[in-house]
Amino acid sequence: MTLHVLNPVALKVEEKGSSAPRLPRLEGKHIGLYWNFKAGGDAALRRAGELLQARYAGLTTKLYTGSIGGSNHFLTKDDAKRISGECAGMVGSTAD
């Protein structure tokens, strides 16, 4: 006996995007630290900033949060565009 059944799973909309080019060096760069307000993320980013500045001469950091949301504040596309004009790279603590 062969039972033929339909696949119940929806196809997905596939977005085509790619990662940004990486930085050849970190010395002298301005690196953002993105926190979405998840608990503990601020401490993690503070520590990451300390370690980056200790290892790479002239590296500076700045803490960012998203512009909308509650206990999770999200970056909008406009936020991302604005940040791209300010930071060479970003370290995030966004999930769990």
Next chain:
Amino acid sequence: MAELEKVGVPTVAFVARSFEKDWQASARVFGVKTLPWATAQRPFVGLDAEDIYPLVDAAFDMVVKRLTQPMAQEAEQQAARPAEVIAVEGEDRYAALEQMNRMFIDQGWGDGFPLWAPTRERVDAMLRGTKRAPTQTVAVLAPGKGIATVEKIAANAVMAGCQPEHLPVLIAVVEAISDPRFMMRNVAMSTGAHAPMMLLSGPIVEKLGINTGRCALGPGAPSAVNTVLGRAVRLIYMNLGHAYPGHMDLDTLGSPTKYSMCLGENMDANPWDPFHVEKGFRREDSVVTMFTTYALSEVEDNYGTTPPAILSTTALSACNAGVKSVGYWLCGWRADPDARVSVKDKHLLIVCPVHAAVYKKTGWSKQAIRDYLYKHARMPFAQLIAKTEAAAFRKSHPHLQWLWDSPQTLIPILETADCFEIMVAGGMGGRSTYSYGAGEPVSQLIEQ
């Protein structure tokens, strides 16, 4: 982080080991195949800084590597998609059905209970419940951006045990939960157990035999239709929204409320306009309203004979600071960054007929109930802020920072009186139900 990569900013994020698979799956959905991350051995939540720093130190070399070197192609290979029509073998029809159930569970496509077989014949029969074309896309459903066609909805309806006349309800459900105000991405992916609750109102309730009275939320024979409709919604979340447990549905514990929650408005006991009329629909319309609920609390009061007496008990049930959406407004509004929509959290009071009779006798309107709850469901600021990110509170409400100096100030658990939704359902007992919601309920007309 995906948006930053797309505009040319190299990123790396700390991701806990137990969330790595979800990170990769989310990255694909958000359009960056290899979104760099550095593994933290455990989540940062619930840790002091002194315990977080070693986790960061251990991941730091990877942070640097990810910022400076391209990441290798994704380590996790995506499994090939099974065929659109799947042949299942068995010695007889029952054996084949059992084999199909094993296969669907292995694939993650089921809710754990036995499924009906979505054969071509059964799906075609289901499709006769709507005039819409099977190939029509009803919505692209978060969080996985699944293309929810009429036929895929029908296949899941069959699996849940629904009948063709149920299909228009489920199509309306998909439309409702894809509304940005519903915050599907947020509620489906969270570590909190956000459960969808269907409320049906209008002529469809009687037409379909929806239970509005005793045991309306089930289980059992009186709620058979409620049960299969709610079950279909769960399958839709998984198979159309791609929110599978452990894979874009990251509940800490989960909840039995996520299997099936559907009820109809009890118009025999309702002293007010139908729920959907209150929402701007015509009385003769049939409407489904989708709520997200964190949890349900009983409001047992068999002694109160006045609205303030009953609502005092209700307010005590509402003041449960352990629930995320109690006092959530202090840290802002729930938001969808893609649609740039922000909404307040709303809670739902399901009024039992015994309590509804008290409101009817005394002439209390829904607005009077809302106003009472807004004034009495309050907790000290110190208790509400204790579980809330202080930085989010500072950012969202700079004008309320004086509360730090007056921590015993009583604060409403919801932002405004209209955040209390009210409807009537259930049998004869002095037991209303309070549902702690998440985000905005969305009402959708059901095509007849």
